[in-house]
Amino acid sequence: MEDKNKITEFNSETLDLVNRIIKRYPQGKQKSALLPVLHIAQSENNGWLCSETMDYVASLLGIQPIEVYEVATFYSMFNLQPVGNCVIEVCQTGPCLLNGADELLAHFEKRLGIKSGETTSDGKFSLKTVECLAACGNAPVIQVGTEYHENLTIQKADELLDRWQAENKISHTNPYV
Amino acid sequence: MAKKILLNNIEVPGLANFEVYRQLGGYSAVEKALKSLSPDEVTEEVKKSGLRGRGGAGFPTGMKWGFIDKKSGNPRYFVCNFDESEPGTFKDRHIGQLNPHQLIEGMILGSYALGARKSYIYIRGELFYVLSIIEKAIDEAYRNGLLGENILGSGYSLDLYCHPGGGAYICGEETALLESLEGKRGNPRIKPPFPAVVGLYGCPTVVNNVETIAALPWILNNGGAAYSAIGVENSKGTKLISACGHINKPGVYEIELGLPVEEFIFSDEYCGGIRNGNKLKAVVAGGSSVPILTASLILKTAKGEPRLMSYESLADGGFETGTMLGSGGFIVMDDTTCMVKNLLTFARFYHHESCGQCSPCREGTGWMEKILTRIENGNGTMKDIDLLVDIAKHIEGNTICPLGDAAAWPVASAIRHFREEFEEHVKLQRCPLSR
Ligand SMILES: Cc1cc2nc3c(=O)[nH]c(=O)nc-3n(C[C@H](O)[C@H](O)[C@H](O)COP(=O)(O)O)c2cc1C
Ligand code: SF4
Ligand code: FES
Numbered sequence: 001m002e003d004k005n006k007i008t009e010f011n012s013e014t015l016d017l018v019n020r021i022i023k024r025y026p027q028g029k030q031k032s033a034l035l036p037v038l039h040i041a042q043s044e045n046n047g048w049l050c051s052e053t054m055d056y057v058a059s060l061l062g063i064q065p066i067e068v069y070e071v072a073t074f075y076s077m078f079n080l081q082p083v084g085n086c087v088i089e090v091c092q093t094g095p096c097l098l099n100g101a102d103e104l105l106a107h108f109e110k111r112l113g114i115k116s117g118e119t120t121s122d123g124k125f126s127l128k129t130v131e132c133l134a135a136c137g138n139a140p141v142i143q144v145g146t147e148y149h150e151n152l153t154i155q156k157a158d159e160l161l162d163r164w165q166a167e168n169k170i171s172h173t174n175p176y177v
Numbered sequence: 178m179a180k181k182i183l184l185n186n187i188e189v190p191g192l193a194n195f196e197v198y199r200q201l202g203g204y205s206a207v208e209k210a211l212k213s214l215s216p217d218e219v220t221e222e223v224k225k226s227g228l229r230g231r232g233g234a235g236f237p238t239g240m241k242w243g244f245i246d247k248k249s250g251n252p253r254y255f256v257c258n259f260d261e262s263e264p265g266t267f268k269d270r271h272i273g274q275l276n277p278h279q280l281i282e283g284m285i286l287g288s289y290a291l292g293a294r295k296s297y298i299y300i301r302g303e304l305f306y307v308l309s310i311i312e313k314a315i316d317e318a319y320r321n322g323l324l325g326e327n328i329l330g331s332g333y334s335l336d337l338y339c340h341p342g343g344g345a346y347i348c349g350e351e352t353a354l355l356e357s358l359e360g361k362r363g364n365p366r367i368k369p370p371f372p373a374v375v376g377l378y379g380c381p382t383v384v385n386n387v388e389t390i391a392a393l394p395w396i397l398n399n400g401g402a403a404y405s406a407i408g409v410e411n412s413k414g415t416k417l418i419s420a421c422g423h424i425n426k427p428g429v430y431e432i433e434l435g436l437p438v439e440e441f442i443f444s445d446e447y448c449g450g451i452r453n454g455n456k457l458k459a460v461v462a463g464g465s466s467v468p469i470l471t472a473s474l475i476l477k478t479a480k481g482e483p484r485l486m487s488y489e490s491l492a493d494g495g496f497e498t499g500t501m502l503g504s505g506g507f508i509v510m511d512d513t514t515c516m517v518k519n520l521l522t523f524a525r526f527y528h529h530e531s532c533g534q535c536s537p538c539r540e541g542t543g544w545m546e547k548i549l550t551r552i553e554n555g556n557g558t559m560k561d562i563d564l565l566v567d568i569a570k571h572i573e574g575n576t577i578c579p580l581g582d583a584a585a586w587p588v589a590s591a592i593r594h595f596r597e598e599f600e601e602h603v604k605l606q607r608c609p610l611s612r
Contacts (some may be wrong), residue, residue: 024340026378032340039341046226051196061360074362074363074532076345093465094508095421098422131526132265132266134304135270136427136506137267137420137421137427146305147306153585165206175305176309
């Protein structure tokens with residue numbers, strides 16, 4: 001999956017969106033658009049950021065590639081390695097743990113046959129642990145792309161997995177669309 | 178019934194739509210302020226209200242606005258802190274998702290008072306679906322003449338935008354947030370200078386929490402005096418508490434400050450008591466960063482007085498026997514909870530989220546996580562417990578930003594109040610509660 005369609009150029013529709021976002025910041029401060037543009041770039045580049053894509057983002061914003069790498073490596077939502085089509089992020093912080101996040105993660109690991117941080121061999125799913133998602137009242141919580149799934153039980157997790165298997169779920173869609 | 182200021186209409190269907198919000202009297206505070214009050218008069222009302230920042234630090238909002246440098250001639254910025262990443266805290270999401278116009282109305286009021294022409298809502302990247310809801314509401318506000326050029330014919334113009342984060346708790350710290358908004362890593366800045374003088378793009382800036390901003394429409398409609406009539410001591414008005422953990426009714430509640438903690442935990446109006454008829458063991462009252470308290474100390478102060486949900490009462494006894502109101506993230510634990518394991522997840526969190534600029538925080542949080550893992554897995558020693566206390570002491574107060582303190586306090590307090598449980602892990606060489 002590594003080499004399919006590395007994004008080194010946005011289509012005109014995406015470029016329009018990016019230009020609208022750049023205009024939100026004062027003149028000369030287009031670097032401010034970096035985080036939103038990286039989110040868009042990652043979604044178009046199969047859910048991760050390769051150096052080619054980051055270089056393209058740098059050229060779009062008129063900044064140095066290193067300024068993009070610095071940022072991409074700092075924020076946990078950016079994947080710097082290829083990921084599966086559907087990335088499942090399981091919250092592991094205290095409040096979710098009080099409500100069974102441990103068992104939930106173990107169940108995902110068992111069903112998918114991978115550990116957290118890994119991708120299934122068919123490239124369909126990746127599993128990640130994340131910190132508090134600001135939904136602790138509905139613990140345990142997982143995130144898949146821009147979707148939250150709350151009050152999860154093992155049974156609900158199975159239903160979701162079955163559905164995602166069947167529909168070949170892709171979690172990295174442009175968050176602005 | 179407690180007075181509702183922030184959530185009074187939250188259950189109205191379609192509240193996120195402009196028409197519904199407007200019909201309920203929404204944007205009347207903007208009309209009033211822009212047509213009949215000067216920016217300084219708006220600030221004055223906020224000062225009178227006694228409103229304190231709801232992001233965690235509790236700094237008086239009007240006073241903070243008063244520090245803004247209006248003389249420099251540089252543009253001024255008003256920024257909303259919607260990073261909401263403190264474990265246990267999920268109140269801002271509630272407002273953003275269900276009542277985005279209340280936040281937008283507050284943003285217009287604050288921007289007007291400060292003289293900002295461009296304002297930003299910085300929202301954690303994980304909450305993109307909430308960002309979409311807010312952006313839709315912003316579009317509606319533009320279409321109805323409440324944002325953009327010459328708002329309601331008042332001559333005042335404002336542009337408002339959302340900005341997503343990228344997954345980093347530290348960007349909730351206001352100077353890290355500003356760095357992040359400038360497209361950089363979220364490294365907190367050394368203060369002073371404070372943002373009111375040197376903030377976004379080097380210009381005077383105020384950063385406020387979502388809940389703080391959402392209280393502004395009510396304050397401008399009803400007057401600062403009416404707001405300060407609610408509450409106790411210097412804890413004025415209402416506060417959102419996000420309650421989670423082992424309670425019957427987790428959720429977001431609006432309380433009048435001064436409500437007894439016991440009533441909050443056990444009455445059916447709020448948490449509805451402990452799940453499965455279990456016993457209350459411990460509470461983290463204000464988000465993961467504040468000291469944990471035992472059941473008896475959260476219900477009553479060391480002097481034996483009922484503990485209240487207020488800045489003063491929760492802090493009564495200092496860190497020996499008290500805690501902090503913080504962000505209002507109220508985490509309740511029953512007697513099935515392992516204090517070591519719970520603390521371990523918080524230690525891992527702070528280690529993961531340290532930006533790495535200061536060595537006591539960068540290294541200390543890693544050591545604490547490692548030692549706690551050792552104790553939880555049954556490989557700890559008695560010396561490890563004292564070592565944890567020692568590391569926490571060396572982090573506290575020795576860092577650029579308060580994340581270091583936030584990492585140290587949970588460790589110090591858990592060992593202060595539950596030391597025997599740590600010792601038992603060492604003696605048994607396993608977690609006494611694990612199956
Ligand atoms: C590590 C750290 C994380 C923080 N996270 C948040 C946050 O998620 N939301 C927030 O409003 N304030 C957060 N704060 C507090 C902000 O620095 C700042 O005090 C607040 O945004 C000011 O707004 P207020 O006065 O309206 O509370 C955090 C502070 C620290 C040190
Ligand atoms: S205390 Fe920690 S998070 Fe704060 S600036 Fe220092 S290293 Fe970064
Ligand atoms: S701890 Fe999982 S959402 Fe907060």
